[in-house]
Amino acid sequence: MTDSKYVLVVEDIHKSFGETEVLRGVSFQVAKGETLVFIGPSGTGKSTLLRCVNQLTVPDRGKVWLNGEEVVHSHGKINLYRQKMGMVFQNFYLFDHLTALGNVEISLLKVKKMNKKEAKEKAMHELERVGMVQKANFYPAELSGGQAQRVSIARALAMDPEVMLFDEPTSALDPELTGEVLDVMKNLARAGMTMLVVTHEMGFASSVANQILFMEDGAILERGTPEKIFYRPDFERTQKFLSKMTELYGDLGQKNG
Amino acid sequence: MDSLVFIQKQLLPALLEGTSVTVKLILLSIPFGLLTGIIVAVGRVYGNKTISMICRLYVLFFKGCPLLLLLFMIYFGLPPLGISFSPIAASVLGFVLCNGAYSSEYIRGAIQSVKVGQITAAEALGMTRLQGVLYIILPQAFRRALPGVGNEIIYLIKYSSLAYMITCIELTGAGKIVAARYFRFTETFIVIGIIYLILVTIATKLLNFAERKLYYPGMGPTSFKG
Numbered sequence: 423m424t425d426s427k428y429v430l431v432v433e434d435i436h437k438s439f440g441e442t443e444v445l446r447g448v449s450f451q452v453a454k455g456e457t458l459v460f461i462g463p464s465g466t467g468k469s470t471l472l473r474c475v476n477q478l479t480v481p482d483r484g485k486v487w488l489n490g491e492e493v494v495h496s497h498g499k500i501n502l503y504r505q506k507m508g509m510v511f512q513n514f515y516l517f518d519h520l521t522a523l524g525n526v527e528i529s530l531l532k533v534k535k536m537n538k539k540e541a542k543e544k545a546m547h548e549l550e551r552v553g554m555v556q557k558a559n560f561y562p563a564e565l566s567g568g569q570a571q572r573v574s575i576a577r578a579l580a581m582d583p584e585v586m587l588f589d590e591p592t593s594a595l596d597p598e599l600t601g602e603v604l605d606v607m608k609n610l611a612r613a614g615m616t617m618l619v620v621t622h623e624m625g626f627a628s629s630v631a632n633q634i635l636f637m638e639d640g641a642i643l644e645r646g647t648p649e650k651i652f653y654r655p656d657f658e659r660t661q662k663f664l665s666k667m668t669e670l671y672g673d674l675g676q677k678n679g
Numbered sequence: 680m681d682s683l684v685f686i687q688k689q690l691l692p693a694l695l696e697g698t699s700v701t702v703k704l705i706l707l708s709i710p711f712g713l714l715t716g717i718i719v720a721v722g723r724v725y726g727n728k729t730i731s732m733i734c735r736l737y738v739l740f741f742k743g744c745p746l747l748l749l750l751f752m753i754y755f756g757l758p759p760l761g762i763s764f765s766p767i768a769a770s771v772l773g774f775v776l777c778n779g780a781y782s783s784e785y786i787r788g789a790i791q792s793v794k795v796g797q798i799t800a801a802e803a804l805g806m807t808r809l810q811g812v813l814y815i816i817l818p819q820a821f822r823r824a825l826p827g828v829g830n831e832i833i834y835l836i837k838y839s840s841l842a843y844m845i846t847c848i849e850l851t852g853a854g855k856i857v858a859a860r861y862f863r864f865t866e867t868f869i870v871i872g873i874i875y876l877i878l879v880t881i882a883t884k885l886l887n888f889a890e891r892k893l894y895y896p897g898m899g900p901t902s903f904k905g
Contacts, residue, residue, distance in 0.1 A: 478803060498807075505805035515800035519819045519895050529804040532814050563897025574800075581804060 428487075429454045429616050430585050435474050435484035437467070444470045445481070446640040452585065457617040459627040461651075462637035463663060468620040469512075471637070472587045475618065476507040489584065505533060508578030512590040514570045516562040522549060522573045523558040526580050534581070548576040552606050568599030572606055579610075586610065588619040624667050628652055636660045682866050690857055690867055697853025698874055704767065704839045704849060705878075708774035709832055715779025716828065717821075720786035721812060734783070741780035747841050749773045754845035766847035770839070778835050785827030789820035822893045829886035836878050850874060 430452040437445040444467040452458055460468045473479040475486055477495050486493040493503045517525050526545035530536045536544065549555050552572040562570055571591055578586060588607065592600040604626050611617055611630045621627060627634055627648060634651040636643050636659075644656050655661050722734040741749070754769040764772060793816050801811030821828075843852030851871060858867035 476803060478799060501802075501805045501807055503805075504803055507803075509800075509803040511796065511800065511803075513796055515794075515796035517797060517800065517815050517819075518794075518897050519815075519822070528814060529806065532810055533805045561896040563895075577804070 427453055429489060430475070430618075431485075431487040432471075432475060433485045433487075435471065435481045435486075437470055437474060437479065437481050444640050445474065447484070448637075448640070448642055449484075450635060450642065450645070452616055452618065454616055455614045456632040457611045457619060457630050459631035459634045460618070460620045460637055461622070461624070461627060461634060461663070461667075462643075466637045467640040468637050469589050472509070472589050472618060472620055475585075475587060476504050476509060478509075501533075505529075505581045506584045507587055508581060508583035508585070509587045510571070510574050510578055510589065510591050512593050514562070514567070514574045514594070516565075516570055516574055516577070518562055521559050521561055522554055522565065522576075525562070525573055526577045529577070530580055544580060545576075548580045549573070551579065552576045553602075566599060567595045568602045571595065571603045575603075575606055575610075585616045585618065588617065588621070590620050590622070592621065592623055622667065622671070624652075624664070624671065636663070638663075682863075685861060685863055686866055686870060689861060690854070690863070690870060693853045693857045694850060694870060694874060697848060697850040698878075700767070700842075700848060700853075701836075701839050701850040701878070704770055704774065704842055704847070705832075705836055707767075707771045708778060708835055708839075711771070711775040712778030712782060712831070712835070713828065715775055716782030716786050717817065719779060719783035720790055720820075721817070723783070723787055724790050725808065725812060738780045738783055741776050742784075744777075746773060746777050746838055747844060749777060750841055750845050766842065766845055769845055770842035770847045770849075773841075774835060774839065777838075778831055781831045781834075782824075782828045785824040785831070786820060788827075789822075789824035790816055792823060793819050822890075822895070822898065825886070825890055825893065829883075829890075832886065833879055833882055836882060837875060 428451040432451070433449045435445050435448045436443070448467075448471055450458065460471065462468060470479055474481040474484070477486070477493060477500055480495050488503055488506060494500070517528065520528060523542070523545055526548050527541045530541035530544055531538070534541075546555060546558065549558055552575050554569060554572050554576060557565060557569055557573075562573075565573065575591075591607065592603050595603065600623065604623060607617070607619070607626070608630055619626075619631075629648075631648050633645055634648055635645040636651060636655075636657075638659060644651070644660055651660065652664060655664070719734045719737055722730045723738075724731075726734060750770065750773040753764060753773050754766065757763065797815050797819065798808075798811045801815045802808065806814070839849060840851035842849050843855070848856070854867045854871040858864045
């Protein structure tokens with residue numbers, strides 16, 4: 423359970439909002455450098471699950487271990503864990519009053535307590551990784567959705583996280599802008615980043631995921647390699663969902679495959 | 680001609696002294712009033728039940744209390760209880776309590792208008808709630824609250840004349856004394872009015888400058904040009 427081969431272990435997460443049970447006992451493990459992709463119909467708790475991992479949403483029951491240490495919500499402690507789990511949101515959530523550079527710098531200055539020069543160097547390096555150096559002095563309102571999302575990835579990477587959590591990173595983007603964000607994510611995965619990704623981008627899932635987890639009604643219905651999930655799923659429901667996705671978004675691999 | 684000589688010889692020297700007291704009252708009250716407003720607003724939005732309740736009661740009380748009555752209570756009502764202030768200190772305290780209550784309402788509204796994702800993103804980066812509020816929420820909220828808070832500062836300039844009622848000889852008080860001595864009310868009050876107008880104009884310009892300086896793209900349409 424606290425096996426050192428896993429960076430992240432999630433065990434039996436339950437979460438209800440009022441009467442609605444959103445997560446009904448979800449468990450999984452992630453080895454270093456692995457990419458796990460969560461797919462499934464809307465409203466099945468995928469986003470809530472990611473938020474339970476870094477405790478932005480506190481689970482009712484269940485545990486999360488990061489590098490063998492239990493992630494607990496006791497104050498002070500949780501902030502240390504969150505630094506190690508970078509998160510990218512569907513709507514970017516860039517800080518509106520700061521430039522792209524300022525967005526990446528702020529946590530280096532205030533959380534990591536770096537000095538100005540160090541923070542700027544590090545921030546510029548992260549912006550370079552996502553191809554956004556030339557927009558460093560632009561405000562979020564002046565960026566396209568794809569550019570904003572790349573900046574938010576740089577902001578998360580700046581904290582040198584052990585795991586990156588992506589919550590539908592391309593769902594708010596125009597179709598022609600998803601590619602630039604997915605490319606950044608693919609490069610990250612190739613560079614050995616450990617990633618959890620909630621997405622409807624089946625092309626990305628099939629080409630990058632080590633494991634795909636199909637979620638329905640707050641539980642993981644089945645999991646396996648892309649090969650297995652896409653071509654030999656155990657459940658008809660998985661099959662149905664995938665063919666619906668294909669109908670909507672075109673063939674696997676056709677887009678960004 | 681007679682009036683001009685009076686204004687030059689008797690009135691202006693007295694008013695100058697009074698103006699310096701008024702400016703002192705204002706400059707002391709603004710920062711503490713703002714600070715109070717920010718703390719109370721943050722307490723109301725982010726504090727636990729008790730803190731939030733205390734902040735709500737504070738606003739309720741000082742918004743409901745006439746400022747003159749408040750000044751009387753501080754200056755005349757507290758000494759029997761063993762707490763006494765100089766006229767200036769009592770005035771500043773009254774102004775700060777009043778200004779803080781009103782400003783906190785503008786700041787609270789501005790805090791609540793900041794998108795919830797901003798604090799979520801801050802916390803996801805490992806910031807504490809306090810860091811998120813200080814570095815992410817307040818800078819955005821303050822810019823949005825500035826027009827309203829600025830209005831309160833303009834009010835403050837004008838209600839600072841109430842300090843005269845607790846023996847703090849500021850601009851209006853200094854003028855009234857001269858006017859009564861020489862029986863020259865018309866000239867005196869016109870000149871005093873002009874001086875307040877100048878003070879308010881300067882404050883307005885400074886506030887506009889601050890608004891321009893603190894603007895960032897995406898805040899919405901601008902009301903200033905250039």
